[in-house]
Amino acid sequence: MGEEGDLVANRLARGCRCFGAWLEPSIIAYGWLSAESEWIGELGLEIRPARGEAYVWNCVTVPAHRGKGLFRALLLRMAEQLKREGLARLWIGSIDGVGEKAIAGAGFIPVLRFRGVSMGGLRWLQVSAAENAEAGLISAARSVLDPPGRRLRLGASLRRAQTRRH
Numbered sequence: 001m002g003e004e005g006d007l008v009a010n011r012l013a014r015g016c017r018c019f020g021a022w023l024e025p026s027i028i029a030y031g032w033l034s035a036e037s038e039w040i041g042e043l044g045l046e047i048r049p050a051r052g053e054a055y056v057w058n059c060v061t062v063p064a065h066r067g068k069g070l071f072r073a074l075l076l077r078m079a080e081q082l083k084r085e086g087l088a089r090l091w092i093g094s095i096d097g098v099g100e101k102a103i104a105g106a107g108f109i110p111v112l113r114f115r116g117v118s119m120g121g122l123r124w125l126q127v128s129a130a131e132n133a134e135a136g137l138i139s140a141a142r143s144v145l146d147p148p149g150r151r152l153r154l155g156a157s158l159r160r161a162q163t164r165r166h
Contacts, residue, residue: 001030004058007165019078021070029070031059033078035087039164042095043114044123045145045152052088053144059099071099075106091144109133111141123161127154 001008011018015036021029035054038047047055056078061070079090092108094100104110110130117124129138142152 001060004165011166019074019081021074023065026062028065029059029061029074031071031074031078032057033082039166040093041163043093043116043125043145044118044159044162045125045147047091047144048146049089049091049144050140052086054082054087054090056090056092069102072102072105075102075108079106089140091141109137111137112145118161121161122158124156124158126156127152129154 008018011032015034016038017033019031019033020027033054033056035049038055038057039045040047040057049055056075059071059074061068075092082090090108092103093114094103095114111133113128113130115126142154145152
């Protein structure tokens with residue numbers, strides 16, 4: 001896990017799960033899953049999945065194995081396992097189109113679109129509904145991404161940038 005290897009024990013201790021793909025003896029792809037609150041650094045937001053939901057994050061395929069369908073296979077396996085466990089919904093995000101084909105191929109549908117820029121200690125964030133997204137899903141996504149004490153609004157916002165290692 002490279003520079004994030006020191007975070008593994010803490011993630012597991014707080015209840016996060018890690019799914020992986022191996023080509024003995026090495027892990028060649030992995031992804032984290034949390035049913036609790038997680039920081040989304042790219043957006044500067046915290047996601048708090050509702051009961052019966054989880055958030056898929058920090059998915060990585062090592063460079064030598066990219067383009068082989070591992071990310072999609074990992075997502076399908078995660079979704080299959082969590083469905084057996086009774087979870088009703090998985091949330092996942094992609095930044096700047098990375099992995100969108102694999103995400104769609106695993107059955108995820110776009111709900112919100114984000115564009116963001118950080119400069120000089122500030123973060124500008126544009127939030128919009130994805131084309132053809134159902135109103136109920138948009139509302140659910142906005143509720144799990146609510147900033148503490150206020151409602152995530154569609155449109156642009158500017159706030160102080162925050163960083164967290166998690």
